[in-house]
Amino acid sequence: MTRWVNRPEGSNWGDFGLEDQLGTLNYIGDEQRLSAAKEIREGRAFCLSLPLDLPGELTLNPRRKPPRLGPTYLGDTPYINYPLSNVDSQLHDVLSDDQVLLSTQYSTQWDSLAHVGALFDADGDGVSERCYYNGFRADTDIVGAGVEGNHASYARKLSASEMAKKPVQGRGVFIDFVQAFGSERVIVGRELLEKVIREQNVKLRRGDILMLRTGYSEALWDMQENPDPERLERTGAVLDGTDSALHTWISESQISAIAADNYAVENPHSDPTTCCLRLPLHHHCLFKLGLPLAELWYFRDLAAALTASKRNSVFLTAPALYLPGAIGSPLTPVATI
Structure with missing residues (x-):
């Protein structure tokens, strides 16, 4: 069953298939x-x-924020310059591992x-719905x-x-x-x-x-x-x-x-x-x-x-x-x- 009865004037909805997302x-x-x-x-x-x-x-868009880098954590321990071994030796691994919060x-x-x-009446019932390309719905x-x-x-x-x-x-x-x-x-x-x-x-x-x-x-x-x-x-x-x-x-x-x-x-x-x-x-x-x-x-x-x-x-x-x-x-x- 198709998601839409009407398609917008000048659109190509359905031309690449009813399930197309590309x-x-x-x-x-x-x-x-x-x-x-x-x-x-x-x-x-x-x-x-x-x-x-x-x-x-x-600030080009007040909703979008710059990326914030930080370390990953195991419990309360941040993994930046973290020695992986407790062995009393000059040879052991040191690890840094991070994560990021960013606006895409x-x-x-x-x-x-x-x-x-x-907002478009894709159903043809006279009521506009919130929808996207190819009739996919909010x-x-x-x-x-x-x-x-x-x-x-x-x-x-x-x-x-x-x-x-x-x-x-x-x-x-x-x-x-x-x-x-x-x-x-x-x-x-x-x-x-x-x-x-x-x-x-x-x-x-x-x-x-x-x-x-x-x-x-x-x-x-x-x-x-x-x-x-x-x-x-x-x-x-x-x-x-x-x-x-x-x-x-x-x-x-x-x-x-x-x-x-x-x-x-x-x-x-x-x-x-x-x-x-x-x-x-x-x-x-x-x-x-x-x-x-x-x-x-x-x-x-x-x-x-x-x-x-x-x-x-x-x-x-x-x-x-x-x-x-x-x-x-x-x-x-x-x-x-």
């Missing part, structure tokens, strides 16, 4: 990975992650398909309040761990908004995006992961000792989530995901009363298409290498953590050229 990542198959591997010509690899303790003193979407991250849903498939063992939240479906079980790996295609616009804030709709694509001679294929350099993470890196929130808000291009033509382009392009170096990928609405959606691009991508979004990647070094070699495509490896139930995931993406 969405547009289904566009990446064996053929796409083999083709992507041909992008490795020099053998150089680039880390595309910020240090996971950035943004540091800057604090720094370089994937948004899973369980991250943004909507409280049934994405749950809270300790329903799964000791967890206080748990995505039974659409977890970020789905992007680990079928690892995100394929052809990354680089669009350099810094090269096109500089570091100032520019709102990019379909017309402007297509202009940059033509000017930078970007060739897109089915299953490509779109990588957008805006300079935001680079500014974040540079100002970590002297944070300037107001300046950061004016830094870097953002996609225009209100542009329906851009939504159509994303759907028709058959890209598999979008990874940006900024916060939120799109330009968030500051006044929720002006529109039904604060994050309309998240709504279109995550809720309607099952297209994962990534935020706060780091592209400075890769951009320099690609400019020098006059290229804009890489072999990209970017799996999420295999943490069942997680709604977001930190990661260390690697681009190989």
Whole structure:
């Protein structure tokens, strides 16, 4: 029995199967990975992650806190520089063992398909339900309040761990908004995006992961000792989530995901009363298409290498953590050229 009678206009619910949890990542198959591997010509690899303790003193989201490292304990004993043997000898093991508490979407991250849903009448009974991509439901498939063992939240479906079980790996295609616009804030709709694509001679294929350099993470890196929130808000291009033509382009392009170096990928609405959606691009991508979004990647070094070699495509490896139930995931993406 299907979970929904209605599917949102412009969505692809059911196109990859009624139980699908991967969405547009289904566009990446064996053929796409083999083709992507041909992008490795020099053998150089680039880390595309910020240090996971950035943004540091800057608060981008008050709910998300920086990681806190600490030792593991056996009883009341912390296992940092701990001698494992009591034998009176110069030769014995010393052990250090730690653990971390972190927000999964604090720094370089994937948004899973369980991250943004909507109120939508999926049952066709005139009453809107809280649901997510492919009709998966709040409280049934994405749950809270300790329903799964000791967890206080748990995505039974659409977890970020789905992007680990079928690892995100394929052809990354680089669009350099810094090269096109500089570091100032520019709102990019379909017309402007297509202009940059033509000017930078970007060739897109089915299953490509779109990588957008805006300079935001680079500014974040540079100002970590002297944070300037107001300046950061004016830094870097953002996609225009209100542009329906851009939504159509994303759907028709058959890209598999979008990874940006900024916060939120799109330009968030500051006044929720002006529109039904604060994050309309998240709504279109995550809720309607099952297209994962990534935020706060780091592209400075890769951009320099690609400019020098006059290229804009890489072999990209970017799996999420295999943490069942997680709604977001930190990661260390690697681009190989």
